[in-house]
Amino acid sequence: MKEKTIDYALRATWQAVARMYNEEAGKFETTMATGFTLLSIDPEKGTPSTALGPKMGMEATSLSRILKTMEEKGLIERKPNPDDGRSVLIHLTEFGREKREVSKGVVLQFNDAVKQHISAEKLKHFFEVTEIINELIIEKKIYNQEITTNTNIS
Template identity: 55%
Template sequence: MKPEETIDFQIKFAWQYISRFYNDIAAKYNTTWASGNVLLNIDLQNGTPATALGPKMGMEATSLSRILKNLESKGLIVKEPHPTDKRVVIIKLTAEGLEKREEARQAVKAFNNHIMSKLTPEQLKTFFEVIQIIVKEIESKNIRIHAPGKILL
């Protein structure tokens, strides 16, 4: 089987193109897609605990810490102590952070609207069904990967 004939190759290949597309847009605003993605995942009303952002986005703590530090230095977020648990830091958007979040949201909407306009409702439904199957199979941990004489997963 050639790499380009595998499901994981196609997903990774598409994601690299999507990521590059978003980074090109973000660069025009002197930021990165990762920063925009963090802004999109912060609750508008209550903020979001810093410890909840990483898992929510599938991001490692060190990468997230670097992005949060950068966003804070640009005045896009503030860190506040949790009202009842002082060990928890809540990340909140500033007024400028709300503006940058909206710019990121508009970019995501425009991208999705454009791609969706190229698909039939049936194609879109099938796409979501296939992605959900892939995620469920990975989450179930029922996929067994075998090498000669060994089970790797």
């Protein structure tokens, strides 16, 4: 049997999770992207539109389409930022808050189901591994610097 690569395991798992979330979101006439956006907006103070993309790891063009659709559906509203007249805050409407709670419940249900099948120790290691992978990428230690093989990162 061929050994799976790390990127394959990450990609295949994320695609399965995304499919699952989109199926669940479809029951509520929404999408995973909308749910993720709802969860990323501060429900009390709103979130600057310029901070939302980086917070979600999304490109501005993709986020703009999602926000436009969300605004059309009455989930969000854009308001001038009182601290910075040049920027806009994205606020949840009452309907957006309701949908945010649904999204939050779906995410928590997923987390609870996983925690029932995976020990706390294994989950701790999982998060440690994902953190290291992210650090390697952020610090450009994969393709922009030479990495010695068989290095044990722990």
